[in-house]
Amino acid sequence: MNKLLTALLGLSSGLLVSVLFFSDVGRQNARASTPDGELASAAQKVYVPHGKKDEYYLFSSGGHSGQLFVYGVPSMRQIRIVPVFSQDAATGYGFDDASKKMMGGYTWGDFHHPAISETAGDYDGQFLFANDVANNRIAAVDLSLFHTTDILKMPNMGGPHAAVFVTPNTEYIVAPTRFARPLGDEYAPLDKYKEKYKGVVTMIQFDRAKKKLNLAYQIVLPPWSYDLSDAGKKMSDGWVVMTTYNTEFATTNLEINASQKDRDYIVMVNWKKLEQEVAAGKANTVNGVKMIDPRDVEGAIYAIPVAKSPHGVDVTPDGTRFVASGKLAPLMTVFSFQKAFDAIAKKDFVANEFGIPVLKYESVMEREVDPPGALGPLHTQFDDRGNAFNTMFISSEVVKWKLDTGEVIDRQPVFYSPGHATAAEGDTAAPDGTYLITGNKIAKDSFLGVGPSHPESLDLFDISGDKMQHLMSVPIPPEPHYSQMVKADKIKPKLIYDKDETRPDSVWKADDARIERKGSEVHVYGVAMRSKFIFDAKAERKDSFTVNQGDRVFLHITNIDLDQDITHGLEVMDYNLNFEIQPGQTSTLSFTADKSGVFPIYCTNFCSALHQEMSGHLLVQPK
């Protein structure tokens, strides 16, 4: 065990906080002595008055909230929480039939890394993909409606932490697993770890017209932990790079046991080659899914040693290099794709691990960057002028350095313990170099106290000058991991759902509202409009309906107010039911009327001056 690890373990079991608090003192003093002019300048830069709009959207993962957080930059105002993996009472997500079915019986997820769909290596703003590390799912969010449009459950996986990253034309959404598990949901004791447990990468395709995710194939790998990944672009297009940890095959106390070796690996996989092999029928079928072992395919997989227990790996905008950071080694390493290709051509291998040829570190490494005292490097972002930005979890700072020389240009404190950072248009082939945002894990004394668990936070920096300027800190719900920042004009939100008269179960005229009974099924084809519900146009009370106890009730409701922002909600009292219907949308919610009595129905989403009057009754006649 090296000295740094010993130090870290000490920190991690209690001293960390003290050290951080100690570091604060200097930082608070620094801040206290910040010239007033700089704070005044920051205040002006983040202020977006009414009548003006933010320059960028920030799409932040919501971590174990399971949701997508949408912010405006530079005001850092949270504009929307889009429900993705978790139930959401506000929008009825997980309550209405379609979203409930899409969620597949799950009510939460652990969303780490968003990826906006790309065309020619540029964010095209159409869709955003999300991973659920906990329940092995991938979701697609439609960025015209800001709705989740599909969720795919993946078999054989152990938590797609290293997901999702898209290839430059969204050919694939790449999802490598974090924990090795026996394939096919089988049981195998941990003593059989090396033989029976596998690492898996899922390659997913997305059909933009149908808005559907499809599992293309899986790649089976040694039982290492795949932590983060990125896709090559331009000269490295066709390759995916992934960091690994626990190449020690530890099965307990990973804090110690997965930190034994001085080096773990970057795994390089050639997905274009594997795609051809799968197309040629070279894959097996495991648990209903095509699976290929890249070790059976010449030139499809290589490993590169990297400083121990790496976390992030990020490909440079021009696709020539990738930077990996070892969280237990205080340095960033720049690797060259060209050097890797040359070493592969020369078969310059130093070992073979589990059937994977291992390249020589020195042959692929271009540069090590090791700023003095900068501890816990996690992730790298880029600007448009050849600079890289690294978050330092332990020393709570961002380090700016020159990619071509390793020269450190600036270091700025972060409040506190940053994980990922996000640069404007940062994953594209042409980053903007305007703003950088860090996603911080420990807020401590930054905001008014809210009990023993503090919020997470984001720090916004202006990175347009040589020195970074800290603009503001904002709290954020648990828990931001990666995020993406995209130019506002790339997103084209729809203001109203299309009036599609052929849509199943839709009703577009109040007079067409009707109730159809099929045995114990009651189908209500109704409308919501300012300021009333109409469930049955022919009834004496059009806004109420009566069923028998035990009936299965289907509410098919269309919002016929085709005006932006006129969303209606519909609740059924004491039945634990609520869903929303956006302008022009049709939603269905079904339930069993198992309680007899009278249950007021009302609009839950303030819609007009007479919103409070928008109500009716469900009457359930006792058996």
Added chain:
Amino acid sequence: MNKLLTALLGLSSGLLVSVLFFSDVGRQNARASTPDGELASAAQKVYVPHGKKDEYYLFSSGGHSGQLFVYGVPSMRQIRIVPVFSQDAATGYGFDDASKKMMGGYTWGDFHHPAISETAGDYDGQFLFANDVANNRIAAVDLSLFHTTDILKMPNMGGPHAAVFVTPNTEYIVAPTRFARPLGDEYAPLDKYKEKYKGVVTMIQFDRAKKKLNLAYQIVLPPWSYDLSDAGKKMSDGWVVMTTYNTEFATTNLEINASQKDRDYIVMVNWKKLEQEVAAGKANTVNGVKMIDPRDVEGAIYAIPVAKSPHGVDVTPDGTRFVASGKLAPLMTVFSFQKAFDAIAKKDFVANEFGIPVLKYESVMEREVDPPGALGPLHTQFDDRGNAFNTMFISSEVVKWKLDTGEVIDRQPVFYSPGHATAAEGDTAAPDGTYLITGNKIAKDSFLGVGPSHPESLDLFDISGDKMQHLMSVPIPPEPHYSQMVKADKIKPKLIYDKDETRPDSVWKADDARIERKGSEVHVYGVAMRSKFIFDAKAERKDSFTVNQGDRVFLHITNIDLDQDITHGLEVMDYNLNFEIQPGQTSTLSFTADKSGVFPIYCTNFCSALHQEMSGHLLVQPK
């Protein structure tokens, strides 16, 4: 039907948006011509740099999200979403056994009006009470932990919209119902509305030591809709005032049918008198609850005519008056408690409605305030200098006027359609007169677009001068109704849970972690600490455990990291399970291990540099 109503109905069925857009034009131009100096001043006023804290907490209802939103003022940064009525994946609320049981089978609520506990008419900052209009519940939030501590389900109720408001020493939490329903969950057709349907007010007491809500008694009333309420204070202490609508007894198309009469009522109830009667055994028992009819008690209830379809009613800080606003009449009415008491003494009644003596409007009314063109007055707030502030839903503005004279002092645009407003320390006997925040229903073009449904928004005003200064607009998730703004130093958050070694199921030393099996029940008494779980101190792999398929598993986990902000989370892969354990907390989560296989367990809440290594396995042996 009067002209205004006709106009409103026209607006509400389509023209409203056009009118609002039309109004915008002027407003946007106004904003465009705002002197730069004013915007620069606003930017400085809302900017709270790192190292400084906000001056106030804003506790906003989350509407149909069911949750409590906590903001800092003046930065308007959202610091926390506290789960109250709805499941919350981020914190595991509704997943762990204790919160799941407290929620009583419901997974969402519709939270409209928070009320901070009061002592001598002042916010004491200890607890906050919340209403669920949809499922007839009241919750208490502990403001030292920012956790929901109790939820009470109320029988006989039809949606406690006019809740919650506390009496000056939190003797009672008052919850009047919005929809009349048959008592005791009975079925009765709508034709029997006047005989069988009842309005009910629930009077709840709160035990601060036990942190428990108790239903004291209920008050049965005519089947009107009780919309909002407030408690008297000082000279009016002992009284509650409530607005009513639908005194027409309409049972369908309330938009038209509940807007027929020119006047609805303010109902005044003397809770001190009713309390005595209940203590004297004068109540009946209905559905297990003590219920009293105030019409049987001399001097306990009166009605006062008020401009049609009123919404808000707010008692002045000195307790001498209350202001009610008719949403279908463009005016605010100031009523005098003293005048009401005098009229009662003189038995100056003009009618008797459903057994309730009706006072003469002119005898109780002190002043009508009718600013030209100000439409849709909803709610009134107060400052420390005798001024009142009214939100105007339709004309999208705040009107400031002098309570003693009715003189209009200032009008400022709001973006757009404000519902409630909240003044700093606004419900206390001594408001601060510093900030006012409106909760707006229609954001339209205020922020970057997020699809057909826009966020709601808050507008912050500096009200310390004669003219109000608009400082900023911020988006907010659906849906803020009322909120309260309290001085930051009144809230005393705990930083760590008490280390209570007598707490059931807690384990405080890693060596004491153990597993106890009782037939098919497996109890894991474990600890979470940086950076590992220990489930069984005696096992070879302390961070994993094995059960048989079908076993019922209880995870009792104590977080023994007694450092602020070091929260751990625990998920069980593919089992749809996640919960959090805050520093020093013990939480229990139980589930049936119905799927066999290997299920990674990991910490979901980033806790240290080796957080990623904090993991283990659940192994489920197949049957």
